[in-house]
Amino acid sequence: MSAIEKNDSFAGRSGYETWVFGILKYKILDTMRAQKRQGRWQPLADENDDEAIDRQFQQNGRWQQEARPQSWGEPEAAFETERFWQVFDACMIALPDSAARIFSLRELMGLSTEEICRELGIKENNCWVMLHRARLRLRACIERGWLEGDAS
Numbered sequence: 001m002s003a004i005e006k007n008d009s010f011a012g013r014s015g016y017e018t019w020v021f022g023i024l025k026y027k028i029l030d031t032m033r034a035q036k037r038q039g040r041w042q043p044l045a046d047e048n049d050d051e052a053i054d055r056q057f058q059q060n061g062r063w064q065q066e067a068r069p070q071s072w073g074e075p076e077a078a079f080e081t082e083r084f085w086q087v088f089d090a091c092m093i094a095l096p097d098s099a100a101r102i103f104s105l106r107e108l109m110g111l112s113t114e115e116i117c118r119e120l121g122i123k124e125n126n127c128w129v130m131l132h133r134a135r136l137r138l139r140a141c142i143e144r145g146w147l148e149g150d151a152s
Contacts, residue, residue: 103135
């Protein structure tokens with residue numbers, strides 16, 4: 001909404017999408033800071049899915065046969081399809097709030113793990129674990145919803 005309201009202030013020094021994501025990035029950070037001040041923000045909780053993740057790997061660290069990532073075809077072509085983004089949005093919504101927040105800050109908004117840890121008040125190891133879990137869940141969800149047609 002802010003991007004629409006401030007559309008006249010777009011100076012063209014960057015791409016329009018970059019400008020909109022910049023606004024979004026700072027709006028999210030402002031909201032998180034406000035929630036911290038009001039006591040509504042909760043620190044990340046353990047997701048209790050270590051066993052589910054462990055089942056995806058063999059003792060030697062390789063993927064179990066049934067858990068191996070599927071071929072996504074041409075990533076650039078997938079990036080352009082509307083269906084992919086519908087599934088991606090549904091998968092992001094299905095993530096736990098804390099995982100979606102960290103993934104968005106890192107991968108969509110480009111914050112460093114140091115910046116994320118400072119904003120959320122978490123340790124770097126926890127941040128990396130949460131990113132790993134979010135990526136695994138997103139991959140599985142996208143494969144189910146986009147490649148197999150069962151978006152959930």
